[in-house]
Amino acid sequence: MKLPKEGKNVEYKKTEKTLPKSFWETYSSFANTDGGTVYLGVDEPKKGKFIYTGIINPEKIENELITQLRNRNKVSWDLIPEENITTLTIENKKIIQIEIPEAPLSRKPIYLNDNIKNSYIRKGDADQKINNDELKQFISDANIQATDSTPLQGFNLDDLVLNDIEEYKSQYNKFNDDIYSSKESTTDFLLRIGAMVKDRKDGTIRLNEAGLLFFGKYNSIIDKFPGFQLDYVKKNNSNDVNWVNRISSGDMNNPEMNIYRYYRIIFDQIKSGIPQSFDPSDDGTQTNYYKNMSIALREALVNMLMHAYYGSNSSIRILDTKNFLEFRNPGKMLVSKEEFIMGSQSIPRNPRLAVIFRRIGLAERAGSGGQRIYEMTEKIA
Incomplete structure (x- = not known):
């Protein structure tokens, strides 16, 4: 032996x-x-x-x-x-x-x-x-079910970026038959999507952790999550000391970076790197390849954000190079690698964040994200 x-x-x-x-x-x-x-x-x-x-x-x-x-x-x-x-x-x-x-x-x-x-x-x-x-x-x-739905004491609508909420409302109306009414208050809308919650102890409506992370002002977020850091680094080569582009929460160009703003900015960045001339798709159409790769990148980005452990001091980070994209977050997956790839089940670390993403069509309830990512990496391997 x-x-x-x-x-x-x-x-x-x-x-x-x-x-x-x-x-x-x-x-x-x-x-x-x-x-x-x-x-x-x-x-x-x-x-x-x-x-x-x-x-x-x-x-x-x-x-x-x-x-x-x-x-x-x-x-x-x-x-x-x-x-x-x-x-x-x-x-x-x-x-x-x-x-x-x-x-x-x-x-x-x-x-x-x-x-x-x-x-x-x-x-x-x-x-x-x-x-x-x-x-x-x-x-x-x-105690995973008691995480990001926790009502927050001392936080309110003043801790949120209202422009980001308005942008989200626009996407919500495009995706849902349940059209947001201008007569509905911001509080009622945030309750509807799961970013606010009724505190069962005293009946008050409070912002929850998911709402703060998704729409919050940077300084408000770090009051609750001191180690909060969203990072995107583009390099020609992973071994390079210098970067070509960097987008990070709290920097001069992104003073109010929350999860939703990070998603919108970074998704455009990583989509722009999809090759326009390389086509490994089965039917030979560049259109299908670009569409499928965009979906796989979106799933990777959303999964990175909704499965992260935000109580950590480690950053949530994307490394973008000519040869690969690396998505990294603190927190061990709550399903096995096999379950993630097969899409047999999904257990988000932050279930309320998953719901907020899902309200505008950006997260799969069935856990098919891992399967999509794996299928596209197999095609280009």
């Missing part, structure tokens, strides 16, 4: 008689990231060659592992079914293989010693203790 290299999803532990203490940090990090496999009784490769120390009494260590997994003072949740613990024989040495699945969102973070701050994540081939921002994100993801 050939063992894989140690890396993000593989860890080796040198031990012979007992379960090593460092196992639990790796258990937490694998469970909180993408899952992985731990091999006990194997030392890290020296000059590319594994050193098999072997386990003297595999049954003893397996029993110790199962017992501690069930101890809530040791670890917050048991993720390992007994069939995931296997004893192997390699070079006449007994090796224990432990497959650790990724924990469901509702259980993250998996932590140690009855202290949620004793949580780890996997970065490269190392187990690293989570920081406060990462802990906040885990807690937010575990």
Whole structure:
């Protein structure tokens, strides 16, 4: 049997008689990231060659592992079914293989010693203790339905860019039979699209987090989300130090950049880069290629915005080069990569933002965005 290299999803532990203490940090990090496999009784490769120390009494260590997994003072949740613990024989040495699945969102973070701050994540081939921002994100993801619909105290219509609301109303009327009436107040309209909400505690109508992010003034947004940063960088080459064009929230040219304004400006930017002479479409028409690529780029942009974790200090960023477009946001996808590509389901991190986009035809309820993106990348690969 050939063992894989140690890396993000593989860890080796040198031990012979007992379960090593460092196992639990790796258990937490694998469970909180993408899952992985731990091999006990194997030392890290020296000059590319594994050193098999072997386990003297595999049954003893397996029993110790199962017992501690069930101890809530040791670890917050048991993720390992007994069939995931296997004893192997390699070079006449007994090796224990432990497959650790990724924990469901509702259980993250998996932590140690009855202290949620004793949580780890996997970065490269190392187990690293989570920081406060990462802990906040885990807690937010575990309570995903209570995120961007939260009523805000101390924010009102003065915190919004009214011109952006008017532009949105225009798009709303083009897309919907339910025409916005000039007699309807701005508050009623924002209630209708989900940017404001009735506070069930006292019956008042309040702006919610989605409404602030989507239509807000920059300074108002960062009062609630201090790390809020929307960025677009165009370079000739990804390795270039200098950029050709940059659009960023809060800069001189875009002092009131919110999500809706960013979407409108950046979508025009990335559409302009669609080649006019290259046509890989099946029927040989440039028109279909341009239309389909525009839809795929729109889906990538909208998905980046509505799935981002806005409590992070990391920017939401597009890198635009001659060879590729990279969309990056803070926050792990709430579905698997396979589910995203197949479009089997969609779980937006910010469900109210998704609704606001959907009201003007810019988000697919069925989760087909990933499928569209994948199909177009396959055509140009």
